[in-house]
Amino acid sequence: MxxxxxxxxxxxxxxxxxxxxxxxxxxxxxxxxxxxxxxxxxxxxxxxxxxxxxxxxxxxxxxxxxxxxxxxxxxxxxxxxxxxxxxxxxxxxxxxxxxxxxxxxxxxxxxxxxxxxxxxxxxxxxxxxxxxxxxxxxxxxxxxxxxxAEDEMLETLSLFKDFVTTYNKKYKDDEEALMRLQIFSQNLKKAKEIQEKDLGTAEYGVTKFSDLTEEEFRTLYLNPLLSSQPPRPMKMAAMLADPPPAQWDWREHGAVTEVKNQGMCGSCWAFSVTGNIEGQWFLKKGSLISLSEQELVDCDGVDKACGGGLPSNAYEAIEKLGGLESEQDYTYMGHKERCSFSGSKVSAYINSSVEIPKDETQIAAWLAQNGPVSIALNAFAMQFYRKGISHPFRILCNPWMIDHAVLLVGYGDRAGKPFWAIKNSWGKDWGEEGYYYLYRGTGACGMNTMCSSAVVD
The missing domain is CATH 3.10.450.10 (Nuclear Transport Factor 2; Chain: A,)
Structure with missing residues (x-):
């Protein structure tokens, strides 16, 4: 020691x-x-x-x-x-x-x-x-x-040393480093509490967000508008009569781009929507194109850029603009800039958008038939999520406090536990190569409360 x-x-x-x-x-x-x-x-x-x-x-x-x-x-x-x-x-x-x-x-x-x-x-x-x-x-x-207590402190110091090395953390001075160490120590206890109460197979612990307070994490990476503003009314998608297949994953069918990173910007809503449209465009036009989130951050006049937004508003903004440019033409910067959208560079467009029913069987059926779905959920357990199927207590991850938009790309079963496969926008160095696996069948963390998709004719 x-x-x-x-x-x-x-x-x-x-x-x-x-x-x-x-x-x-x-x-x-x-x-x-x-x-x-x-x-x-x-x-x-x-x-x-x-x-x-x-x-x-x-x-x-x-x-x-x-x-x-x-x-x-x-x-x-x-x-x-x-x-x-x-x-x-x-x-x-x-x-x-x-x-x-x-x-x-x-x-x-x-x-x-x-x-x-x-x-x-x-x-x-x-x-x-x-x-x-x-x-x-x-x-x-x-x-x-x-x-x-001393042994615990030394173990914490060891974990903190590995943390700053793994995630290349830099602090301006020793005072900030000490403050981050103290926050890190408290977060280890929080992760342990979440682990003890989880009903799934998830592992919680040190992540790249372990030196952030809960308030900092929410401010920098989450989206408060999802639960504080009602979504724009959309047409309800038609109910599907046929039952969904036992499992489905659009990553295996070429409809999902690489995991992206929103950075310290509450632009998850833009990533959720572009991910959905990337899948829709692929299924209708046969071409998988990485589309621009920065265009939405800069040019969506209704949403709040890094301050949050709603997928329903983003669809309408894209229709009014005339489409989305590619990621290559309109690169993501992670902060709001002057809108520089060019109609001549449009790589994909949409014709309308629909709301998907809240029934999880219907969500699975719609996804398997029509492509990845934009959803929102309560990110309570995600700050410290590492891997496995997350299944927090409902009271800790209530469905009416949704604060993060993501992309539902598939579903399946692991050792008897049903799950949703969710593409996140925090980079590949979070979760399972950038993905979150959430328990399926109970509306866990409100994942079924705000499901939608663009429509490409």
């Missing part, structure tokens, strides 16, 4: 979280450089303040506790032994031979210190010393619950 201070420097320096902090090599527990540094300070302070002529040096340390606060707080007990050196001797303290009576005159000191590794600063918070008879010392291991 690595000392907490070593971990902290490793995170700031070697992981590149803060510029100007030199890389730190991997430290072994036997070296414990942070503890050695603290003991050196203890020796200097004790010998400087004591009225004794003899010099004392640290023999051992026990009951070390570490706590991450504004810095790293160390609480520990150190035992000092009398040496043959006298004050003023020009000798290295660790080379001073112990006095024959050192075991009988041992000094026990309890210290609390606050260390700021990034500033090379240490503050002594508390210090008390008393002479103890070694025969009274117990060699039994401590059963203090703080040991468990």
């Amino acid at each position: 690595m000392a907490a201070g070593g971990w902290w420097l490793l995170l700031l320096g070697a992981a590149g979280l803060v510029s100007g902090v030199p890389p730190v090599r991997w430290l072994q527990v036997t070296e414990e450089p942070e503890i050695k540094t603290l003991l050196g300070l203890v020796e200097r302070e004790y010998n400087s303040a004591s009225g004794r002529e003899d010099v004392y040096r640290a023999l051992r340390v026990s009951d070390v506790r570490r706590q991450l606060v504004s810095g790293i707080r160390y609480d520990f007990t150190v035992f000092l032994g009398r040496t043959l050196c006298k004050k003023g001797d020009e000798k290295v303290l660790e080379n001073c031979r112990l006095h024959d009576s050192a075991s009988l005159t041992e000094i026990q000191c309890k210290y609390s210190m606050l260390v700021f590794p990034w500033a090379n600063e240490t503050k002594v918070l508390e210090q008390t010393c008393s002479q103890e008879d070694l025969m009274k010392e117990s060699n039994e291991p401590s059963s203090d619950p703080s040991i468990k």
Whole structure:
């Protein structure tokens, strides 16, 4: 196990979280450089303040506790032994031979210190010393619950180090890095709670959003307009009499483009709609074209660009504009810019749009027959989703709080659990290669409340 201070420097320096902090090599527990540094300070302070002529040096340390606060707080007990050196001797303290009576005159000191590794600063918070008879010392291991807390902290630090390396996280200074570490720690607990309550086979844990608060995540990646504004009325799609096939996946039939990344912009509505139209165009015209979300972000005058939008509004905007340009011609920027749509560059158009019934059997039948479906859902469990079939408790993922638009591309069954296959727009480094698998048959997370599709004649 690595000392907490070593971990902290490793995170700031070697992981590149803060510029100007030199890389730190991997430290072994036997070296414990942070503890050695603290003991050196203890020796200097004790010998400087004591009225004794003899010099004392640290023999051992026990009951070390570490706590991450504004810095790293160390609480520990150190035992000092009398040496043959006298004050003023020009000798290295660790080379001073112990006095024959050192075991009988041992000094026990309890210290609390606050260390700021990034500033090379240490503050002594508390210090008390008393002479103890070694025969009274117990060699039994401590059963203090703080040991468990320390192990958890070190495990969190290890996970955080892997997190910043995996997702190439950069923070402006050590203060922000510490703040993100604290948020990361709280999010680990949230992910664990979601995991314990999930009814499916999903795995929740560290994702690229693990250093964001819930409010930050919602603001940057979700879409509040989905539940706060009513959708534009659309014609209801015809009910289908034939039952759907047992499983279907439009990825296997060439109707789905690669997973895209909306970035820190609440433009999921645009990605959901373009994904749907890409499938519709492929099925009607035989050509799969990656279409432009940026055109909608810039040119849809009803929706709010990165502030959110509704698929129903987007269909109408596309009809009025005259179609969508390709991704190649109108590249995604991740923020609103001046509308530069050109009718001469239209790669796909739509004629109308329809609302799809809320019955999941009808949704499956319509999807299998007509192509991927634009849907919206409650993204409660998605911040920490890693893989598997997600099935949160209904009360935690209620259907009337939908806040994210995605693309339904298929459905099936895994080991007896029915699922929907959902294409997300957070990049391939999220979920299962960019996909979310949600339990099918119960309207989980409101996935059946806002289903729609463009119509291409």
